[in-house]
Amino acid sequence: MKIASILFPLPLPEPFDYAVPDGMHVEPGSYVRAPLGKIERTGVVWAVKTRAEDDTRDLKPVIDVYPVPAMPEPMRKFVSFAARYNVAHPGHVLAMVLRARGGLKPSPTETVYEPTGYRSNRMTEARVKVLDAAREAGPASAAELARQAGVSPGVVKGLVDIGSLEAREVETDLPYPQPTRFEGGEHLTAEQKTAGDELRRAIAKGGFQPFLLDGITGSGKTEVYFEAIAEALQKANDAQVLVLLPEIALTQAVLARFEARFGAPPAPWHSGLSDAERRRTWRETAHGRARIVIGARSALFLPFCNLKLIIVDEEHDTSFKQEDGVTYHARDMGVMRAKLEDAAIVLASATPALETMVNAEAGRYKRLRLSARPGAARLPDIELVDLRLDPPEKGNWLSPTLSNALVSTFEAGEQSLLFLNRRGYAPLVICKACGERLKSPGTESWLTEHRYTNRLVCHLTGWSMPKPEACPMCGAKDSLMGVGPGVERVAEEVRVLLPQARVEIFSSDTARSGEETRGIVDRMAGGEIDVLIGTQIVAKGHNFPNLTLVGVVDADSGMKGGDLRAGERTYQLLSQVAGRAGRAERPGRALIQTYGPENPAMIALAAGDRDGFLQIERDVRAELMLPPFGRMAALVLSAPTPQLIEEAGRLTGAAAPNGEGVTVYGPAPAPISLLRGRHRIRFLITSPRDVDLSAYMAAWLKGLKLPNPVRISADIDPYSFL
Structure with a gap:
């Protein structure tokens, strides 16, 4: 008799053994149904073994096998690796794989x-x-x-x-059309063709090969990695390709480019899909019929049959870091998946993460450079506007320099983009009578005023309320005042400055779906918008030919807080948004408003010295042994009362194992110390690179016993310090 060890998508430490009925074909990777307690559950066979003669256990039988190709061994190894590295139960990772379980059955x-x-x-x-x-x-x-x-x-x-x-x-779930065009791309520059040819040779050779495609904004990185995709699809008629993008907006905008290049649209995967669409993509991927899949970070956990190439576009983007549930970084997990699949991976960016640059300089990644934009297009001129010397008028947020540039750009019939990474009208609402700062209930998070909807919104929890006529604390009427600018407030100022201009806001409040996002992008690309005002969504790979002016309203906001990557993120974001200008024949210009023009990130932006800035970041982090020159992890605990969280912190700290080179900081209150009524503390843990920090954290959690109301989560390589 055969025994199947089945892993379930639940927080369980290991697979469970089941008897395989006579006549049932089960192999490692089979998707099956089996009883767990009194409930039938879906799981994956992790191993099949012959039952020993002295094994007298009364094993429950496997109930059924789904008509789906078995999960390949590289995928099972990837699930196990992701669980171990990110200090999570393998079942939790498997739950991400089985996110569209309707795909296990034939199409309705x-x-x-x-x-x-x-x-x-x-x-x-x-x-x-x-x-x-x-x-x-x-x-x-x-x-x-x-x-x-x-x-x-x-x-x-x-x-x-x-x-x-x-x-x-x-x-009802039709197969996706198959790609038909694999020839080389047309109108490639010499630099693009050189990079594309090198990728084609690597794909033809086969095997695990990581690349950094390092090209300035607008240099045509997409056209280059299209060459790698074409080679992979042409080499084997069952080869599959995964393209990871940081935003749903990008997946929508780029679908047409993929269809035009390869003769068929890719299979999409992101949170904006319906259940039926997700079911279809999952099934077609598992059966090997979806040749190109394009999606957000969770697409990395789709069950590909024969994955031969992974593209991580805008690999520096922080949205590749999953913060809830199983915390992981899709870029780093993507490299490991490519290694396990014996596939190639291309990390593409104009502003690569320091971790990626260090890997490239150490020879672990092959670096391909694109240093120029095609045709007459060139990088925009970047100018710092010192707000100490050129302040806005009272009640305004745009300096005279930026205001004049907006007027002249509009009069020339060209488009402008204003960037401010704050939604709503004002990020803080304060009572002029008593000084009360309005916060979300049970949270130390300020409420943002949204004047268009007349609501106060917590952008951390999503809680909202109509803006009250009187202060909830002191009762004073008409005393609530918005402090600071959001995109709505800047739009109000632009409409006064340019009453004839067509002004739109581009943020998650106005682009709540793929259709709304496409509408804004299409109107901007078609010249129907004169001034676009947006949050970081505007920096995500959009191409607006008539956009010649970019204005950054508040370049300093990203520098606040204790984030070790604050300078790097600010440089990346501002460089990306400035790169939206001058992408066609007309020259571009970017004006960056700042109170700290002497900051290394600002100096590097104005000088176009990315590598010089990265060298400064590299030296600081190397001196402090911070990533990528050291390892870092975090533990975040939460509890319903201050007394309980204090006790939990004491117990957790006392249980920390001794580890050579490992330093534990904390417990300390988290920057957001109260969230949804729960009090929060955190530990930060650092170690040299040669320490297995994942194993250390797993050992710490394994021996930890905390009261039931306490929640604890581990984060390897943390990107968020809230």
């Missing part, structure tokens, strides 16, 4: 109807309309034919009864 079907060619002598007007609709629409459901003909569904049934329509069952 629906009944459609089509004409047979037979017409009765007694045709009514309603029946004629239905047959005409059926000829024009092709196979369609009864409800759809009735809607198009403007009749009741009973008319359709009557036509079936007399033999004028016939019914047949069709699958």
